[in-house]
Amino acid sequence: MALDAKVPQGEMDKKWTDYKGHVKLVNPSNKRKLEVIVVGTGLAGASAAASLGEMGYQVKTFCFQDSPRRAHSIAAQGGINAAKNYQNDGDSVFRLFYDTVKGGDYRSREANVYRLAEVSAAIIDQCVAQGVPFAREYGGLLSNRSFGGVQVQRTFYAAGQTGQQLLLGAYGALERQVALGNVTQYSRHEMLDVVMIDGKARGIIARDLVSGKLERHFGHAVLLCTGGYGNVFYLSTNAMGSNVTAAWKAHKKGAYFANPCYTQIHPTCIPLSGDHQSKLTLMSESLRNDGRIWVPKNLNETRKANDIPKDDRDYYLERRYPAFGNLVPRDVASRAAKERCDAGYGVGTTKMAVYLDFADAIKRYGRIEAGKAGNHHPAEEETIVLGKKVIEEKYGNLFEMYEKITGENPYEMPMRIYPAVHYTMGGLWVDYELMTTSKGLYCLGEANFSDHGANRLGASALMQGLADGYFVIPYTLGNYLADEIRTAAIPTTHEAFEQAENAVNERIQKMMGIKGTESVENFHKRLGKIMWNKCGMARNAKDLQEAMVEIRQLRKEFWSNVRIPGEINECNAELDKAGRVADFLELGELMCIDALNRAESCGGHFREESQTEEGEAKRNDELFSFVSAWEYKGDSTWELHKEKLEFEIVKPTQRSYK
Amino acid sequence: MEHYNMNLTLKVWKQKNADSKGKFETFKVSDISSEMSFLEMFDVLNEKLIEEGKEPIAFDHDCREGICGACSMYIDGQPHGPWAKNTTCQLHMRAFHDGDTIVVEPWRSKAFPVIKDLMVDRAAFDRIIQAGGYVSVNTGNAVDANSLPIDKSDADAAFAAAACIGCGACVAACKNSSAMLFVSAKVAQLSLLPQGEPERRTRVLNMVTQMDKEGFGNCSNTYACEAECPKGISVLNIARMNREYMHAGLSADEK
Numbered sequence: 001m002a003l004d005a006k007v008p009q010g011e012m013d014k015k016w017t018d019y020k021g022h023v024k025l026v027n028p029s030n031k032r033k034l035e036v037i038v039v040g041t042g043l044a045g046a047s048a049a050a051s052l053g054e055m056g057y058q059v060k061t062f063c064f065q066d067s068p069r070r071a072h073s074i075a076a077q078g079g080i081n082a083a084k085n086y087q088n089d090g091d092s093v094f095r096l097f098y099d100t101v102k103g104g105d106y107r108s109r110e111a112n113v114y115r116l117a118e119v120s121a122a123i124i125d126q127c128v129a130q131g132v133p134f135a136r137e138y139g140g141l142l143s144n145r146s147f148g149g150v151q152v153q154r155t156f157y158a159a160g161q162t163g164q165q166l167l168l169g170a171y172g173a174l175e176r177q178v179a180l181g182n183v184t185q186y187s188r189h190e191m192l193d194v195v196m197i198d199g200k201a202r203g204i205i206a207r208d209l210v211s212g213k214l215e216r217h218f219g220h221a222v223l224l225c226t227g228g229y230g231n232v233f234y235l236s237t238n239a240m241g242s243n244v245t246a247a248w249k250a251h252k253k254g255a256y257f258a259n260p261c262y263t264q265i266h267p268t269c270i271p272l273s274g275d276h277q278s279k280l281t282l283m284s285e286s287l288r289n290d291g292r293i294w295v296p297k298n299l300n301e302t303r304k305a306n307d308i309p310k311d312d313r314d315y316y317l318e319r320r321y322p323a324f325g326n327l328v329p330r331d332v333a334s335r336a337a338k339e340r341c342d343a344g345y346g347v348g349t350t351k352m353a354v355y356l357d358f359a360d361a362i363k364r365y366g367r368i369e370a371g372k373a374g375n376h377h378p379a380e381e382e383t384i385v386l387g388k389k390v391i392e393e394k395y396g397n398l399f400e401m402y403e404k405i406t407g408e409n410p411y412e413m414p415m416r417i418y419p420a421v422h423y424t425m426g427g428l429w430v431d432y433e434l435m436t437t438s439k440g441l442y443c444l445g446e447a448n449f450s451d452h453g454a455n456r457l458g459a460s461a462l463m464q465g466l467a468d469g470y471f472v473i474p475y476t477l478g479n480y481l482a483d484e485i486r487t488a489a490i491p492t493t494h495e496a497f498e499q500a501e502n503a504v505n506e507r508i509q510k511m512m513g514i515k516g517t518e519s520v521e522n523f524h525k526r527l528g529k530i531m532w533n534k535c536g537m538a539r540n541a542k543d544l545q546e547a548m549v550e551i552r553q554l555r556k557e558f559w560s561n562v563r564i565p566g567e568i569n570e571c572n573a574e575l576d577k578a579g580r581v582a583d584f585l586e587l588g589e590l591m592c593i594d595a596l597n598r599a600e601s602c603g604g605h606f607r608e609e610s611q612t613e614e615g616e617a618k619r620n621d622e623l624f625s626f627v628s629a630w631e632y633k634g635d636s637t638w639e640l641h642k643e644k645l646e647f648e649i650v651k652p653t654q655r656s657y658k
Numbered sequence: 659m660e661h662y663n664m665n666l667t668l669k670v671w672k673q674k675n676a677d678s679k680g681k682f683e684t685f686k687v688s689d690i691s692s693e694m695s696f697l698e699m700f701d702v703l704n705e706k707l708i709e710e711g712k713e714p715i716a717f718d719h720d721c722r723e724g725i726c727g728a729c730s731m732y733i734d735g736q737p738h739g740p741w742a743k744n745t746t747c748q749l750h751m752r753a754f755h756d757g758d759t760i761v762v763e764p765w766r767s768k769a770f771p772v773i774k775d776l777m778v779d780r781a782a783f784d785r786i787i788q789a790g791g792y793v794s795v796n797t798g799n800a801v802d803a804n805s806l807p808i809d810k811s812d813a814d815a816a817f818a819a820a821a822c823i824g825c826g827a828c829v830a831a832c833k834n835s836s837a838m839l840f841v842s843a844k845v846a847q848l849s850l851l852p853q854g855e856p857e858r859r860t861r862v863l864n865m866v867t868q869m870d871k872e873g874f875g876n877c878s879n880t881y882a883c884e885a886e887c888p889k890g891i892s893v894l895n896i897a898r899m900n901r902e903y904m905h906a907g908l909s910a911d912e913k
Contacts, residue, residue: 051797066718067784069824070726086804125800131793131853133817140807158817164725165820172792179788187781210773239720273693278701279722401724404741404748405695470797519708521701565713570675571774573716574708 003256003629003643006431007111012649013093016115019432020475024482031056034481035489037204037219039191039246041068043163043462044445045225046170047469053177055474057481060217061174061183062206064190064241064576069171072227072239073465076163077284077398079145079155080127080462082120087144091152093117098650100460103149103329104425104453105603105619106652107259109627109645111432112450119471120463124156126470130169134158147458148285149329149657155459160284160398166462170469189215190576191246192504194222194253194441197496201250201441205497205504209576212569214501216492220484221440221477224250225469228424228446230263232584232591233536234528236421237269237282243580244587247428247447255436256629256641258429258449260587261595264456264604265537266422267333270405270415271353280420281405283356283398285458288326290361290391291415293317293333295345295354305347305355305414316340324657331455331604331617332657334419338537339615341418348416357414362387419537423461425452425604426594429629429643433476434468437629440480444468449627454603511578512568516561520578523558527551527581527588535592540608544596548589552636555585590630590638597640600624612654621652661692664756668703670715671763673772676779680772682761692752696739697722697729699751717776724748724888727823730830731776732763737827737886745825745888765826767835769873780826782872783840789868790861791844793853812850819847821889828883828891834875839883841869842899843891849902859906866903 008015026034034057038049041063049061063071085091096117101108124142128134134156135143144153158165177183188209195203195216203218229244230236251257268283294313301308316336318325328336337354346352363380366387370378378386388411392399402410428436428443430450436443445465452460534547558581566572601610601617602624610618627643665688673680687703694702697719704714720728729746733739739749754760762776770778820843828839845862848854854861877896884893 047797054796065720065726065728066780067824069784070720070728072721072726074727075721075723075725084803122798122800124803126795126797128803128806129793129795129800129853131816131848131851133813133820133847133851134803135817136808136810136813138810140809140813141804158820161725161821164823165817168820172787173795173797175784175788176792176794178784185784187784239726240722241720274691276691276694276698276702278695278698281723400743401748404724404744404750407750407752474797519705521705563708565708565711571716571777574714 001437001641003429003437003641004431005109005643006433007109008432012110012114015111016118023475023479026478026482026485028056030485032058034058034484035060035219036477037217037222038062038225039204039223040071040225040227040447041171041174042071042073042225042227042445043167043170043465044447044469045071045223046167046174047466048223048225048444048473049183050170050173050177051470051474052477053180053182056182059177059183060186060219062186062189062191062204064188064209066187068174068185068187069168071167072242073167073462074164075239076462077160077282078147078286079157079162079459080123080166080466081147081154081459082124082156082463083117083154084121084124086142087153089152091154095152096120096154099150100451100457101453101650102655103455103457105455105617105655106453106621106625106647106650107602107627107645108451108453110647110649115472116451116464116467119467122471123463123466127166127169130173132158132165132169134165145286146289146327148288148327148333149324149457155286157286160286160395163462166466170466191249192579193249193500195496195500196253196438197490197494200439202490203492203497205500210571212567212572214504216497216501218490218492220481220487221442223442223444223473224428224447225444226447228427229584229587230421230424232527232588233421233531234524235272235277235280235532237266237280240279243583245580245583247443248583248587250428250436250438250441252632254438255441255443256429256631257426257590258627258629259426259454259594260591260630261535261598261605262425262454262603263421264330264423264425265334265419267330267337267419268356268417269420269422270402271348271350271418281401282420282422283402283415283417284395285330287356287395287398290394291326291356291358292360293326293354293356295340295347299344305357314345321657328657329455329457334537335606337419353416353418355414356417358391358410359414362391362411365390423456425449425454425456429627433479434473435476435480442473442477444473454605508568508575508579511562511582512564512575514560514562514564516563518557518561519563520574520581523554523562524581524584526554527585530554531588531591535595538606538608539595541596541599544592548592551585551589551592558582558585586636589636593638594628594630597628598624619652625652661752662756663689663691664751664754664758666690666754667759669759669761670776672715672775675774676771690751692750694751695722695747696731696733696749696751697747715776716774719747722747725823727825730765730778730825730827732765732830734761737765737830738888743888743890745823765830767829767874769835769837770826770829780824782874783824783826785872786837786841786865786868787844790857790864793848794857806852808851816847816850819843819850819891819895822891823889825888827886827888829874831882831886832875833880833882834878836877836883837869837872837874838877838896838899839887839891839893841865842895845899845902846895849898858902859909862899862902862906
């Protein structure tokens, strides 16, 4: 099938307006007859379900957590971007669009990104109207801060809990629709297959995670808002339950999977402390507004961080990238940390960490605070006390979290940080309307591939999730459903439902029947190690080829030796996890295939064979200016389709933050 | 930070499902590093149980960053264990010593029935929010965000209340199983903000009615909820809710 992105004709800044002006509509009485399934209740899912419920559609939501409010969007810390230009620092829709395309290393679709920038301002308005308590200045107006890869202050935030506040806003809107009877909510439910009838998505098979029973649910359309697949690496900043299963089942039923190799390794996470570790914890990028990153200049440095004088410190980001300094984009900052640690300059017991130091910021803020109080020559201790208060207001919860995990006080000594898997730019391929290659099956938020190219800029994930849910899908879904008003609800006794449920059931039976000796967790850990070592921050052809062989072998072992205790028809967390790991074992291979195929470096995808003399990522626009969209051909084989990327506005150049 | 290993005895509540009767079972774990989180210690125990052909212990958990509110263990008589302002997932083993016996139970409250082992059903919280924990504003109705300046101290107070993660520790800590801290946090957030003004009266009346319907008890001012709240939500919110409730009740006829 040829890929048609359905990008509207016309000037870039008129496309979305024109689209909205001409899109098909569904009248209110018909909306009441149309059913929509929304899988996942994070920012994308909750905002979509609430908005569609408000419009009058009959919506069903599904989440594996015990409440929609616990979706992993809740953990997003730093903030959300919007082209409001409240700081009068030259921001505009165009600049946000430009920064995002450039930040994505020219591997995203321009029209989608432009629309994202266009609707960004309305998101902030909507959230404030819901009562989301963003940070404010003394004048009562909204406060902003800066994030990596940009030179303006366009990030709105609520301390280090922005995702929580935005999600609770969307969750409130969703619960309101539940109360009004427009949305039915299914918590502790996991989608295990999509049901296709006559080439259109018409429902899902879900498993009730408390009773273990399989259920059939019909919908005129199905929306997947199920987040990213970072947990394929086992260790990541994702929640323990975050998984690829819904997207993967859709992929196996026909939806193309795009750019699976684009994963974001976030530069500032708490380093690994031992083999027991179950997950990694992010320290928000916002910390790079004030923290300075450094390693010792001397190999085999033994002094404690605070005892190392300035002259013996290498502030390597400020040295290498003077224009952006500590606020270079994530992919650049991560690789630079790896480079220093690989060269032997890392700190801490494992030597796989760098310092993130607030001492200078504490003094700087302390002097400002003292000055406000009329004291222009404060003593150093006084400055430090005042400065710590400012830092606490900005990042208090993050500092607390760091101390709880490491037992070290970051107000007194620098944090130790190291890159960790955080976000996946790849996902199901979608067109301009967010529809996958399967008709009636949509994909929103992190689960789709659309807006971030090969690298996502900080504070843009929340923006995209809410843009898709609040402001894009309410228009684009109507364009499809307008032709479905004559389709009566299909009874779930239809043979397609029957077949899908049987297939799901068979797979569960098969998994439970293995009764092997190795736990699901072990398989997951082993997969994670392969992925991190061979398809992680730096990749090469040899490693990727080896990884594919190893993953296939591991998959075979899983299907002959996994041990899942308990029963099928009961609450069984091991069985839930087994299904997810089985899907990761297939996805991992596709990620390696994609990474091998893309013999260029771009954004988060760094091929060692393709770098500049200074060790920066080197793109190859002539050969690789396309989206890789993989079609599943059965039995772990795939066919590559290419969506050529055309850049009308932002001309691709070597990305430079120097 | 110095770290050490320890051997521990765990007494954990085991219950097959909502309909069956539960009981404490004793487990031993060895070589637990002080650097592990409490849930990682449970991971180690569960892996051991699986290896021995037994069933692992079921517990709720997800983000393991102290923000999703899923984890919910009652540890040695305290919701989320011995550390103040902390969730179970952020509790680390350096809080314990070699040879300790640790007792772990699920949240105890009629309104939070046990699903399995340490997992409870907190859907009652969703239903309380459904009763009015929001501003009724449809997508697309908003005015420019900065057209509504809000006093920074009000905005900060609203944020402090909104930081509630809905874990239910307040209910578990309360001898009356009261959900007042949870409900008041939402009521306070929205009553502090001008956006919440139009529904101010109906919101508090409806949410409190739903709270009572779910079987949560009343508040008798012991402040156990505040002491155990992982996010430090203040009992002053309860005072604010009572004031809102009284005002709404007294002036209900005017509406």
